[in-house]
Amino acid sequence: MSxxxxxxxxxxxxxxxxYELKLELESLLGIKGKINPGQIYTxxxxxxxxxxxLAAGTDDQDRKFYEITTxxxxxxxxxxLEPVPxxxxxxxxxxxWSCSRTIGFEQEQKMLDQQKAMIMKDVMDLTxxxxxxxxQGDESKYLLINGSLLRLEADLNWIHQVENRNxx
Amino acid sequence: MIKVRGLNKEFIxxxxxxxxxxxxxxxxxxxxxxxxxGPSGSGKSTLLQLLGGLDIPTEGDIVIxxxxxxxxxxxxxxxxxxxxxxxxxQNYQLLPTLTVEENIAFPLHADxxxxxxxxxxxLKLLDSVGLKDFGQKRVNLLSGGQQQRVAIxxxxxxxxxxxxxxxxxxxLDRNRAEEILGLISRFNRxxxxxxIMVxxxxxxxxxxxxxxxxxxxxxxxxxxxxxxxxxxxxxxxMA
Numbered sequence: 229m230s231x232x233x234x235x236x237x238x239x240x241x242x243x244x245x246x247y248e249l250k251l252e253l254e255s256l257l258g259i260k261g262k263i264n265p266g267q268i269y270t271x272x273x274x275x276x277x278x279x280x281x282l283a284a285g286t287d288d289q290d291r292k293f294y295e296i297t298t299x300x301x302x303x304x305x306x307x308x309l310e311p312v313p314x315x316x317x318x319x320x321x322x323x324x325w326s327c328s329r330t331i332g333f334e335q336e337q338k339m340l341d342q343q344k345a346m347i348m349k350d351v352m353d354l355t356x357x358x359x360x361x362x363x364q365g366d367e368s369k370y371l372l373i374n375g376s377l378l379r380l381e382a383d384l385n386w387i388h389q390v391e392n393r394n395x396x
Numbered sequence: 397m398i399k400v401r402g403l404n405k406e407f408i409x410x411x412x413x414x415x416x417x418x419x420x421x422x423x424x425x426x427x428x429x430x431x432x433x434g435p436s437g438s439g440k441s442t443l444l445q446l447l448g449g450l451d452i453p454t455e456g457d458i459v460i461x462x463x464x465x466x467x468x469x470x471x472x473x474x475x476x477x478x479x480x481x482x483x484x485x486q487n488y489q490l491l492p493t494l495t496v497e498e499n500i501a502f503p504l505h506a507d508x509x510x511x512x513x514x515x516x517x518x519l520k521l522l523d524s525v526g527l528k529d530f531g532q533k534r535v536n537l538l539s540g541g542q543q544q545r546v547a548i549x550x551x552x553x554x555x556x557x558x559x560x561x562x563x564x565x566x567x568l569d570r571n572r573a574e575e576i577l578g579l580i581s582r583f584n585r586x587x588x589x590x591x592i593m594v595x596x597x598x599x600x601x602x603x604x605x606x607x608x609x610x611x612x613x614x615x616x617x618x619x620x621x622x623x624x625x626x627x628x629x630x631x632x633x634m635a
Contacts, residue, residue: 341616341617344609344617345617345618345619346619347598348598348601348607348609348617348618348619349619349620349621349625351598351599351601351602351607352601352602352603352604352605352607352619352620352621353621353625354602355599355602355603356621359578359581359603362578377599377602378599380598381598381599384598
């Protein structure tokens with residue numbers, strides 16, 4: 229899960245202030261009270277420094293508004309279209325897909341296609357690894373890899389379900 | 397090498413036309429192991445039938461080891477099949493009342509090439525599929541996994557350069573499936589046999605070097621395993 233891309237997703241829809249961003253991000257992630265407000269403001273500062281976000285005035289309660297820039301939108305779209313490798317600890321495809329749904333991303337099918345290709349490649353790599361480990365007789369590692377393969381299979385089935393429901 | 401260009405296949409039943417393959421282009425290198433996946437009716441099994449010369453395309457070309465299938469007569473296709481192609485099916489397609497050895501030797505009887513030397517080949521194959529002591533057993537007394545091993549040995553008895561497998565593990569549980577797939581990939585590596593395997597199961601497809609996804613009669617997606625990526629993957633997984 230990435231606070232950076234969560235914030236960019238929310239600002240893609242509309243400009244907002246920090247506290248509201250924290251609440252909406254928790255709602256996007258399905259967790260409540262888990263994000264430290266400090267994390268939101270540090271990330272916003274970094275996004276301003278990188279010119280992905282602008283400070284855009286204040287509201288009547290003197291709360292600072294933030295707005296996404298064209299560069300910020302581009303940054304989010306590039307991230308959405310990057311397939312997530314199995315071993316990536318920093319990203320989760322379900323979170324990415326939720327972000328794409330939140331902003332009504334037009335290239336959702338491309339995202340799904342690329343993720344499918346990534347899963348297929350991961351499955352081939354893991355199967356090769358599994359075969360080698362089996363020859364070495366390491367039963368525990370073999371079973372762990374099979375567990376990972378089953379998760380990838382579930383991910384692929386889930387993408388097929390999304391595609392089927394998108395079609396119907 | 398297998399080259400498929402502009403492959404179309406239509407089935408006509410009464411007034412109804414079903415366009416199963418819609419212009420498929422595909423190149424498979426010698427010794428490559430390719431898995432073909434896709435939902436039912438996406439055209440994957442039809443592709444296998446056409447590659448094996450069991451049926452002819454409505455349009456398009458298939459060239460296998462420089463043999464152009466579309467210009468062959470039915471008799472020529474049969475000879476071509478015996479020489480170059482081995483088949484493995486989901487339901488094994490063995491002759492139940494014959495012994496294991498007789499089933500494996502069956503393709504040799506068909507083209508009259510059963511010699512003493514070939515008998516040795518059969519014994520070697522039996523050993524390599526782990527059925528050394530089962531030669532004289534009737535196949536209907538064997539388990540599903542063992543029957544598929546017999547079918548693999550039969551498919552390999554003519555040393556075909558291309559092995560076509562249609563859901564070879566569809567009737568087996570995961571453990572038996574893994575043994576069969578291990579066997580198929582071993583032959584792929586050791587004998588440099590080109591393998592095209594149709595499967596609905598990503599677990600089985602993982603044994604391949606390349607996975608092709610079919611959708612509505614065309615290739616929708618494909619992914620290849622590259623050794624340099626694999627090394628990175630290995631480092632990440634082991635970290």
